[in-house]
Amino acid sequence: MRRSIVIGRTNVGKTLFCIHFARYLGSRQLNWLLETTDGKNERVTMSLASAEARLSNSTPHQTRTLQSVTVKVPRGKVDRELLLTDTTGLSEGIYPDPDIRLAMAQTLEAMVSAALILHIVDADEIGRNLGPGQKGLPARSWSELDNQLVAYGGSHDNYFLLANKIDLSAAKRGYRQLCKEFSKHRVIPVSALAGTGFREVKQHVWNLV
Amino acid sequence: MRHQVNRMVSSTQSQEVIKRYREGELALAEALQILSGNSAGSPDQTALVSKSKLLEYMTRMDDLVGLGEVKQTVREIFAFVYMQQKRQERHLKSEPTVLHMVFRGNPGTGKTTVARLLGEMFRECGLLAKGHLVEVERADLVGEYIGHTAQKTKEVVGKALGGVLFIDEAYSLARGGDKDFGRESIDCLVKSMEDNRNRFIAIIAGYPKEMDEFLRTNPGLPSRFPIHLTFPDYSVEELLKIARQMAENRQYRLEFTAEAKLRRRIAQLLSDGASRNFSNARWVRNTVERAIRKHAVRLFDNTQYSVEDLMTLTWADFSWEGDRL
Numbered sequence: 438m439r440r441s442i443v444i445g446r447t448n449v450g451k452t453l454f455c456i457h458f459a460r461y462l463g464s465r466q467l468n469w470l471l472e473t474t475d476g477k478n479e480r481v482t483m484s485l486a487s488a489e490a491r492l493s494n495s496t497p498h499q500t501r502t503l504q505s506v507t508v509k510v511p512r513g514k515v516d517r518e519l520l521l522t523d524t525t526g527l528s529e530g531i532y533p534d535p536d537i538r539l540a541m542a543q544t545l546e547a548m549v550s551a552a553l554i555l556h557i558v559d560a561d562e563i564g565r566n567l568g569p570g571q572k573g574l575p576a577r578s579w580s581e582l583d584n585q586l587v588a589y590g591g592s593h594d595n596y597f598l599l600a601n602k603i604d605l606s607a608a609k610r611g612y613r614q615l616c617k618e619f620s621k622h623r624v625i626p627v628s629a630l631a632g633t634g635f636r637e638v639k640q641h642v643w644n645l646v
Numbered sequence: 647m648r649h650q651v652n653r654m655v656s657s658t659q660s661q662e663v664i665k666r667y668r669e670g671e672l673a674l675a676e677a678l679q680i681l682s683g684n685s686a687g688s689p690d691q692t693a694l695v696s697k698s699k700l701l702e703y704m705t706r707m708d709d710l711v712g713l714g715e716v717k718q719t720v721r722e723i724f725a726f727v728y729m730q731q732k733r734q735e736r737h738l739k740s741e742p743t744v745l746h747m748v749f750r751g752n753p754g755t756g757k758t759t760v761a762r763l764l765g766e767m768f769r770e771c772g773l774l775a776k777g778h779l780v781e782v783e784r785a786d787l788v789g790e791y792i793g794h795t796a797q798k799t800k801e802v803v804g805k806a807l808g809g810v811l812f813i814d815e816a817y818s819l820a821r822g823g824d825k826d827f828g829r830e831s832i833d834c835l836v837k838s839m840e841d842n843r844n845r846f847i848a849i850i851a852g853y854p855k856e857m858d859e860f861l862r863t864n865p866g867l868p869s870r871f872p873i874h875l876t877f878p879d880y881s882v883e884e885l886l887k888i889a890r891q892m893a894e895n896r897q898y899r900l901e902f903t904a905e906a907k908l909r910r911r912i913a914q915l916l917s918d919g920a921s922r923n924f925s926n927a928r929w930v931r932n933t934v935e936r937a938i939r940k941h942a943v944r945l946f947d948n949t950q951y952s953v954e955d956l957m958t959l960t961w962a963d964f965s966w967e968g969d970r971l
Contacts (some may be wrong), residue, residue: 530673530737542668545677549660585678592682 440505440520441595441642444586446499447526449559449603454629455523456488457504462508464643470520472503474539492523493549500525501540502515503547509644516644519642522547529582532556553645555638556586559628560600564611573620587619598639604628614632652825659914673737696918701725703767710937711891713756718874720764727771744872745773748861749851751877753924754936758812760875765810768847775808775845782811784818787831795827799834806846810828816850817860836870880926884913888927892934893959898941903961908933911966937963 443451459467467488473478483491492500505521509516524547525540532538548554559578566575590596598619600612603626612626623641627634660681667677671719704724707717723745730740746770749757762779769777781801789795803811813819813835819828839848850871854861861868880888886909893900900908915924940963 450932527674531670531673538670539668541674542664543662545667545681546661549657549664549681581675583676585682589678589682641923643896 438507438518438520439552439645440522440525440547441555442522442544442547443555443557444524444527444548445557445579447528447558447621448584449500449526449557450493450503450629451526451557452491452493452500452523452625454524454555454557454599454601455504455521456485456493457629457632459506459521459636460485461528461632462510464508464641467506470507471603472505472543473582473621474502474536474543479560483528497528498526498537501537503543505522513643519645524548524594525586527582527586528567529580535638545634548589552620552646553597553642554590555597555599555628556590556592557582557599557601558583558612558615560615561602561605561608563609564609567610570601572612587622590622594643597625599634599638600626601629604631612622663962677748697728699770700728700767701764703770703877706762707760707767709891710726710756710759711851711887713760713877716756716760719873719875720760720767724767724771727773731771743830744843746839746848746869747850747869747873748857748868748871749849749875750854750857751851751879752851752853752879752924752926754924754928754930755877755879756927757877758814760877761810761812761849761851762786764847768810774810778809780809781812782815783814784828785908786828786956787813787819787835787957793829795830796874799831800838803835803838803842803846806848807842809846811848813848813850815852815856817852817856820860820863832867833902833915836866841871853933862888875908879899879916879924882916885912885926885930889930891933896938897957898934901958901960904937904959904964907961907964911964929970940965 443455445451447537456558465485467483467485467486469481469483473479492504500523502525505520508519508521511517512518523538525546527541528537532541541644561573562578566578568575580598587598590598598615600608600615602608603612608626612624615624625634625637627638658822663672663680666672672680694818704721710717727743730743731903734740749761752867753758758781765774765777767777768774775939785797786802787795789798790848819832822828823964835848848858854876861871881959886905889908890900890905937959941959944962947953948955
């Protein structure tokens, strides 16, 4: 099964994106594969509503394991399966908590082997911190880490930048700025909450399987 | 897999990078940079201090006889410097440290030897670029006419950049009275110590009593030299050990008769009031070297000599005629 991985900084909405995207692709029930940092695998099945309630909230580092959901993508007469992997949020520098660092290392590992990378950024935050007429991206909401992720993506065939939270007011500005900055990359405006832009993401996922 | 074809970093390499990140040796951005193949090789591995090299110098330090307190302090300094570097690697704050030192001790108690060793060790730590020792005294620093002193002192400091500036008998700089140029030299020195704080290490050395006075007369000085090392006089046993070591280094042996004679002489010298001028280990070195010459003369008339003979210094080789303290 090919793995597509969702990465990004903390609290940009990776988990919510995974859940809603899985729903969009037709899953009624989420079949989670949890890969913990000590090498154990666990399977958990939960409904969409309970997944949303349990896995996603606004505290950083809510997700500490690789949690993958198996989604079926209809292709021709048969359904192909794809692993949609939600990861631990990445933070700058050397994270002091070894557990979380372990989880982040796991994220990196998965990223290296993934077939599709979906890099989620918070377009709303970028838009809000953008000064009038500012060139480049605001340092407060765009770090060296994101730059490196984009640079890494440059060497990857299937890398997409998802400008999340497009449903919020300032996100449009943030999205435009992202497009301007990363003209070489495909920037897709999405809203993990409202489901905007999922069609385009699906197209790319489709190409993959 | 298609996407892995154009990947510039091999999978073993990426495993290595991820492992280093997991251990907390790399920042995330750095790890990603290497993973994306944008960095030129693995970064700054060469700048790291090698612990084994450092330990090697520590053993050389330990080979010096006596000097317990000095060794202890040196160990502290190096552990500190090493850990600061480790902290830096993990992106923790690390203070640049001021390591200017005062060495107080009688002649021949190992001040220069330790200074030289320190220079090399600091170079090994990457703290000093070159680690060489520039040894100066009053005459090298103080000029003959007005304005000459600052120029001379600056020149000396310039030579010492990247290494250790060792000022022997530093108290003599302050001894000449108010009109003496020595003061100017001190001022200039203090100034350049501040300006080039991390580029060289100044060590001022001298006899204990004079150094104390020197530091008292210049209120700003003690605080600018945070590390004070006192080199105690050697005991009889330690001096004997030094003599044995010196002979051994030159592939000679002290016969027990020679040792006994030497012990008596040292004990006598130490108990004398003359000990104020006694040059400790330097006297031992001179004595051993003189004994080696005498030994050569003694054997010169023989026609046959065994290896044993060539190596053994006996009591006859040690004489105290014309012995300078």
